[in-house]
Amino acid sequence: PTLMLVPTAWLTPSKCLWPTTLAHSMVIALLSLSWLKNTMETGWSTLNPFMATDPLSTPLLVLTCWLLPLMILASQNHTATEPINRQRMYISLLTSLQIFLILAFGATEVIMFYVMFEATLIPTLIIITRWGNQTERLNAGIYFLFYTLAGSLPLLVALLLLQDHTGTLSLLTLPFSHPLHLSSNADKLWWAGCLLAFLVKMPLYGVHLWLPKAHVEAPVAGSMVL
Numbered sequence: 001p002t003l004m005l006v007p008t009a010w011l012t013p014s015k016c017l018w019p020t021t022l023a024h025s026m027v028i029a030l031l032s033l034s035w036l037k038n039t040m041e042t043g044w045s046t047l048n049p050f051m052a053t054d055p056l057s058t059p060l061l062v063l064t065c066w067l068l069p070l071m072i073l074a075s076q077n078h079t080a081t082e083p084i085n086r087q088r089m090y091i092s093l094l095t096s097l098q099i100f101l102i103l104a105f106g107a108t109e110v111i112m113f114y115v116m117f118e119a120t121l122i123p124t125l126i127i128i129t130r131w132g133n134q135t136e137r138l139n140a141g142i143y144f145l146f147y148t149l150a151g152s153l154p155l156l157v158a159l160l161l162l163q164d165h166t167g168t169l170s171l172l173t174l175p176f177s178h179p180l181h182l183s184s185n186a187d188k189l190w191w192a193g194c195l196l197a198f199l200v201k202m203p204l205y206g207v208h209l210w211l212p213k214a215h216v217e218a219p220v221a222g223s224m225v226l
Contacts, residue, residue, distance in 0.1 A: 001028045002099050005068075009091040014084045018076045021091050025069040025098075032065035044108075044172065051106035052172070064101040068094060071221035078219055079131070090131060093123040097225055110159055110169040118152055121145060124225055132217040140210075140217035147210040151200030154193030161190060 005024055012020045035046065035058045044052040053061060071094050079087050097120055104116035121144070129141040163169050166177040182191055200207045215223050 001031065002065075002095065002102065005095040005098075006092050009088050009095065014087075017084070017087060017091070018072065022069055022072045025072055025095075029066045029069055032062045035061060047108075050108060050112065051103070052108050053106060057105045060105045061102060064098055064105060067224060068098045071224050074220040074224065078221075090127070093127055094221060096123045108171050110171065110174075111163075114152070114156060114159060118149070120225075121148055124222060127222045127225075128214060128218045131219045131222070133219065134217045136213070137217040140213035143210040144214045147200055147203075147207060148197075151207060152197035155197035158190050158193040 001024075005021060005028075008024050009017070009021055035053050044054050046053045072091065075090065075094075079090055082090075100116050100120045100123070104113050104120070107113040107116060125141050125145055128144065129137050132140070134140075159169060162180075165180065166174065168174055168177060180187075182188060203211050211226065214226055218226065
């Protein structure tokens, strides 16, 4: 249903654009509540070859689905005076953010999680630089992209090493692979590389300078995503 929001945004008549996309996204948000019925189970649920839900990912998936109608509500007045094609592109970018986040939080492959989580940078960057209100929005976008990409590259290297060591990056089979003994200094750097991307996005003090800039320059929907 989320994928269908993109043609909805481009094919809907201009006078019905915002009510239609809001109604469509609200239906998706209501359907997402069905995932909550399995949150008390200890294992995976809603399994398919690439995606699944568990007690940790389910609340994040539901939050992602509810975020889109709230962003559409918050952005309607902000973009009402713009050309209709820019409004359609804006809604398409918000929809792509939801798609990437659903794929990230529901992924059973760690590499798929990494790729989709980093893919959210692209629509967020466009939203900040094209729809930001302040003069420093391009500078904020560069900070945002540089910090988050530079922080996530060690995670990619660590994941490729983990794939080489265990032979799998599936969250379903990884717990049953050979345990890792992180004893040498190189192993500790490997572990730190796994954590660094998340510490930048939290963000930890010292690597947080991108966040105030991005929040100040972003429109309301961009801040909600961040």
